[in-house]
Amino acid sequence: MLLNDPTAHSVRKGPPRPQDAIAPIPAGAVTHDMTSEDDIGDMLDLLATNGEAISMYGSGSREAILGRILSVDPKSPNFVMELNEGASLPSGRITFVAVLPNAKLQFRMSKLDWDPLPDQPQLIPMSFPETCAVLDRRATERVEMPLGASFNALLEIHGNPHEWSIYDLSLGGIGLRCSKIEAKGLLKGRHLLDVQLELEEETVIVVELEVRYTRAFRSFLMGEQMHIGCQFINLAPETASQIQGLIDHIKTAPGEH
Numbered sequence: 001m002l003l004n005d006p007t008a009h010s011v012r013k014g015p016p017r018p019q020d021a022i023a024p025i026p027a028g029a030v031t032h033d034m035t036s037e038d039d040i041g042d043m044l045d046l047l048a049t050n051g052e053a054i055s056m057y058g059s060g061s062r063e064a065i066l067g068r069i070l071s072v073d074p075k076s077p078n079f080v081m082e083l084n085e086g087a088s089l090p091s092g093r094i095t096f097v098a099v100l101p102n103a104k105l106q107f108r109m110s111k112l113d114w115d116p117l118p119d120q121p122q123l124i125p126m127s128f129p130e131t132c133a134v135l136d137r138r139a140t141e142r143v144e145m146p147l148g149a150s151f152n153a154l155l156e157i158h159g160n161p162h163e164w165s166i167y168d169l170s171l172g173g174i175g176l177r178c179s180k181i182e183a184k185g186l187l188k189g190r191h192l193l194d195v196q197l198e199l200e201e202e203t204v205i206v207v208e209l210e211v212r213y214t215r216a217f218r219s220f221l222m223g224e225q226m227h228i229g230c231q232f233i234n235l236a237p238e239t240a241s242q243i244q245g246l247i248d249h250i251k252t253a254p255g256e257h
Contacts, residue, residue, distance in 0.1 A: 015084045016053035021064035022097045034132040045072045055097045058090040081124045089114040104135040142170040143250045154196040173231040183226040208233040
């Protein structure tokens with residue numbers, strides 16, 4: 001997608017309505033920070049693709065300025081915010097708030113002048129934020145796999161072996177990443193049997209998974225990829241205890257949160 005391409009997403013929702021405004025994350029809420037430029041780019045692109053409403057708050061203001069993300073340029077890396085007709089951003093710090101099905105997202109950026117694209121006053125080019133706060137909305141606590149560690153899932157599809165990266169984990173399920181070609185045929189509801197999870201050094205557990213969703217995305221580093229969200233099926237108590245132990249370890253490990 002190009003920074004100045006206003007038709008990057010052909011299916012667009014109408015302008016967000018006042019009832020679509022999203023309140024900022026409460027100060028005392030437990031969040032985790034998304035700091036990877038690749039992950040932040042994926043998040044912004046998903047918001048743009050879905051046409052999700054973005055609520056923007058000037059410093060000290062409780063009144064939301066509404067808009068949507070029009071396009072994302074991974075090379076810059078920049079994105080274009082499309083404000084509602086007649087809306088404008090005040091000078092200084094802006095808090096951006098959005099929601100996805102499983103998380104509430106918030107980031108802040110500051111600029112003296114939010115200059116629009118030429119002759120398009122509602123389209124504001126912006127750089128990627130350095131960090132984004134994520135408030136999980138899942139039924140069970142989720143942790144992202146720590147950077148520098150190798151956590152993989154070994155499984156067979158159509159008789160062919162695969163080894164996919166694990167990107168998040170909870171007692172309810174697991175998130176996997178693979179190439180788009182490898183994910184062919186993985187429809188919602190499909191069961192994956194005898195999946196070996198390599199969670200720590202010399203720790204391997206075997207689980208049954210049900211595919212709950214698949215989402216294509218373009219990774220800035222790896223190209224066309226797929227997120228595979230899976231739910232644990234028939235999870236034995238001892239296996240659940242092992243998973244919870246790993247979640248607790250990741251949460252308390254220095255430098256991982």
